[in-house]
Amino acid sequence: MLLESTEKNMSNETLITGKKAENAIKESLFLFTLYICVTIAILTLMTLIYDVLSTGTTRLTSDYEVGLITKIQIDNPVDFLTTLDSRYPDRAGIGPAFAGTVWLMIIVVSVTFPFGTGAAIYLQEFAPKNRLTRFIELNLTNLAGVPSVIYGLLGLAVFVRLAGFGRSVLSGGLTLTLLILPVVIVASREALKAVPDTIRQGALALGATKFQAVFRQVVPSAIPGMVTGMVLGLSRAIGETAPLIFMGALTYVNYFPDTPLSGFTAIPIQVYNWIGYPQAEWKETASAGIILLLGLLLIMNSLAIFIRNRYEKDL
Amino acid sequence: MENVNNLRNQLTKTITRPIEKIVKLFITASAFGAILVSISIIFTLLTEAINFFQDPAVTFKGYFTATRWTPTFQNPEYGVIVLISSTLYIAVIACLISFPLGLFSAIYLSEFATKRTRKVIKPVLEVLAGVPTVVFGYFALNWITPNIIQRFIPGTGVFNALSAGIAVGIMIIPTVASISDDALNAVPNSLRNGSLALGATRRITSLKIMFPAALSGIIASFILGFSRAIGETMIVTIAGGQYPELNLDPRSAMYTITSSIVNVSLGDTPHGTTAYNALFALGITLFIMTFILNIGSDYVARKYRKEYE
Numbered sequence: 001m002l003l004e005s006t007e008k009n010m011s012n013e014t015l016i017t018g019k020k021a022e023n024a025i026k027e028s029l030f031l032f033t034l035y036i037c038v039t040i041a042i043l044t045l046m047t048l049i050y051d052v053l054s055t056g057t058t059r060l061t062s063d064y065e066v067g068l069i070t071k072i073q074i075d076n077p078v079d080f081l082t083t084l085d086s087r088y089p090d091r092a093g094i095g096p097a098f099a100g101t102v103w104l105m106i107i108v109v110s111v112t113f114p115f116g117t118g119a120a121i122y123l124q125e126f127a128p129k130n131r132l133t134r135f136i137e138l139n140l141t142n143l144a145g146v147p148s149v150i151y152g153l154l155g156l157a158v159f160v161r162l163a164g165f166g167r168s169v170l171s172g173g174l175t176l177t178l179l180i181l182p183v184v185i186v187a188s189r190e191a192l193k194a195v196p197d198t199i200r201q202g203a204l205a206l207g208a209t210k211f212q213a214v215f216r217q218v219v220p221s222a223i224p225g226m227v228t229g230m231v232l233g234l235s236r237a238i239g240e241t242a243p244l245i246f247m248g249a250l251t252y253v254n255y256f257p258d259t260p261l262s263g264f265t266a267i268p269i270q271v272y273n274w275i276g277y278p279q280a281e282w283k284e285t286a287s288a289g290i291i292l293l294l295g296l297l298l299i300m301n302s303l304a305i306f307i308r309n310r311y312e313k314d315l
Numbered sequence: 316m317e318n319v320n321n322l323r324n325q326l327t328k329t330i331t332r333p334i335e336k337i338v339k340l341f342i343t344a345s346a347f348g349a350i351l352v353s354i355s356i357i358f359t360l361l362t363e364a365i366n367f368f369q370d371p372a373v374t375f376k377g378y379f380t381a382t383r384w385t386p387t388f389q390n391p392e393y394g395v396i397v398l399i400s401s402t403l404y405i406a407v408i409a410c411l412i413s414f415p416l417g418l419f420s421a422i423y424l425s426e427f428a429t430k431r432t433r434k435v436i437k438p439v440l441e442v443l444a445g446v447p448t449v450v451f452g453y454f455a456l457n458w459i460t461p462n463i464i465q466r467f468i469p470g471t472g473v474f475n476a477l478s479a480g481i482a483v484g485i486m487i488i489p490t491v492a493s494i495s496d497d498a499l500n501a502v503p504n505s506l507r508n509g510s511l512a513l514g515a516t517r518r519i520t521s522l523k524i525m526f527p528a529a530l531s532g533i534i535a536s537f538i539l540g541f542s543r544a545i546g547e548t549m550i551v552t553i554a555g556g557q558y559p560e561l562n563l564d565p566r567s568a569m570y571t572i573t574s575s576i577v578n579v580s581l582g583d584t585p586h587g588t589t590a591y592n593a594l595f596a597l598g599i600t601l602f603i604m605t606f607i608l609n610i611g612s613d614y615v616a617r618k619y620r621k622e623y624e
Contacts, residue, residue: 034427035423041416119349153576211335290453294446
C-alpha cells in the first residue's frame with residue numbers, strides 16, 4: 001500500500017516537473033486513452049440500460065394510452081406478468097414465458113445441483129491424480145467453451161428425439177443443465193478448494209473416515225460457495241436463447257406449461273419473438289420483457305453476493 | 316476379547332455403509348459424465364453430418380466451393396464458405412472493438428486504477444458480461460444501427476454486419492479484460508517496481524515491461540474472445556440479417572454459421588430431411604472451429620507462461 005502511493009508520487013512528479021515535456025504529454029495521452037477505453041465499456045452498459053428502461057417503462061406505466069379500448073391494454077407490471085401473449089402489442093403479456101422460465105429454473109436447479117456438486121466433490125476430494133482425471137478436467141474446460149447453439153443441437157438429438165421427451169420444458173431444462181454444468185462444477189471446486197486442509201486433517205485425526213470427513217466437515221463449509229456458483233450458473237441459463245430455439249420454444253405458445261412434458265416458451269425467447277416484429281409498439285413490449293429479464297438477473301446476482309458475504313467465514 | 320471384536324465389527328460397519336457406496340458411485344459417475352457429454356456432442360453432430368453428405372444433392376466439394384447457402388430453396392445450394400466468411404468477418408469486427416478496449420481496460424485496472432476505482436469498475440464489467448445476448452441483439456438492432464451506424468454511414472441497411480460486429484465486440488470486452496487483467500496481475504510486483512526504480516514512467520512500464528511479461532495470458536484472452544465471437548448466436552441472428560451470398564460489404568446483411576443454424580431450425584425442417592441434417596453439418600463445422608481456438612488458447616496460456624518465483 002505504502003509502496004503503491006510512493007509509486008504514484010514518483011510518476012506524478014515526473015509529470016509535473018517534466019524534464020522532458022514530450023514524455024509528459026505522451027504519458028498523459030496514454031492515460032487518457034486508457035480512461036476512454038474504460039469509459040466506453042461503462043457508457044455502453046449505461047446506454048443499453050437507459051434505452052431499455054426508457055422504451056419499456058412506457059409500456060408498464062398507466063399513463064400509456066394508445067387506441068380506444070384502454071381497458072384491455074396492459075399498462076402495469078402485474079398484468080404484464082400474468083397475461084397471455086397477444087397479436088396486439090398493447091395487449092401482449094409475458095405470462096406463459098415467465099411461467100416457462102420458472103419451470104426451466106426448477107428443472108435446471110434440481111438436476112444441476114446434485115450432479116454439479118457431485119462431480120466437483122469427486123474431482124476435488126476423491127479423484128486420483130492420474131491421466132484419466134486430467135482427461136475429465138480437459139473435457140470440462142472444453143465443454144465450457146462450446147457455443148450454446150451446439151448444446152441446442154445436442155438437446156434436439158438426445159432429449160427431444162432419442163429420449164422421446166419431445167419439444168418440452170423438460171428437454172429445455174436438461175439442455176440448459178448440460179450448458180451450465182461445467183461452470184457450476186468449476187465454481188463448486190473453487191468452493192471446496194477454499195476449505196482449509198486443517199478441517200480435513202482434524203476430522204481424519206479424530207477417527208472419521210475419508211467419506212465422513214468430506215461429507216460431514218468439508219462439504220458443509222463449502223455449501224455457501226457452491227450455492228453461489230449454482231445461482232450464477234442459473235442466471236446464465238435463464239438468459240440463454242439459442243439452445244431453446246431447437247426445443248420448439250419459439251412456436252406460438254399461449255398457455256401455461258402444466259407438466260414437465262408440455263410445450264413452453266421462455267422470457268428470452270419471447271423477447272426475441274417480439275423483437276422480430278417491425279412495428280414500433282412491439283419494441284416497447286420487447287423492452288418491457290428485457291426489463292423483466294434484467295430484473296431477474298439482478299435479483300439472482302444480488303442473491304449470490306448476499307450468500308457470499310453472509311456465510312463467508314474466515315476458516 | 317469379544318467386546319473388542321464387536322467394536323471392530325461396528326466400526327467396519329460404519330465404514331462400509333451401503334449409502335456411502337451409492338453416494339461415491341454417484342459422484343464418480345457425475346464426474347465421468349463430462350466425458351460422456353463430450354462424446355455425445357461429437358457423436359450426434361457426426362452421425363447427422365454424415366447423413367447430410369450422403370445426400371446426392373450435396374457434395375463435399377460443393378460444400379466448400381459453392382457461393383450460396385440456400386438449403387430451403389427449390390434448387391438448394393450448400394456453400395458453407397458464405398457462412399464461414401460472414402462468421403469470420405463479423406468476428407474480426409468484434410475483435411477490432413474488443414481487443415483494444417478490453418486490453419486497455421485491463422491495463423488501466425491492473426496498473427493505474429486505485430483499489431476503490433477497481434471495486435467499482437470490476438462489477439460493472441461483470442454486469443456487462445452477464446447481459447443476455449438477446450438483449451445485446453436488441454441493442455444492436457434498435458440502438459446501434461439507427462443512432463450510430465446509419466447516422467455516420469449512410470446507405471446502411473436495417474440489418475448489417477457492422478452493428479452486429481460491434482455488439483458482439485462489446486459483449487466480449489469483459490472476457491478479454493478479465494483474463495488479461497488476471498495475466499497482468501500474475502506478473503510479480505518486483506518486475507514492475509524494478510522498472511519504476513530504473514526511472515521508467517508508468518506508461519513505459521506498462522507497455523514495455525508488464526505487457527510482454529503477461530503476453531501469453533493476453534494472447535490467450537484474445538483467442539478465447541475470438542472463439543466466443545464465432546460461436547455467438549443471438550446478436551448476429553437479430554442484427555446481422557441473412558444474406559445467403561458471398562459478400563464483404565459491412566453495411567449489408569450477412570449470414571453467419573450460427574444464424575443460419577437458427578434460421579434453418581425455425582423453418583419447417585422435419586427430422587431426416589437434408590435441411591435438418593445440414594444443421595448438424597454446420598454444427599460440426601462450428602464445433603471444430605471453436606474447439607481448435609479453445610485448445611489453442613489453453614496451449615498458449617500454458618506453454619508460454621513464464622514461471623515467476
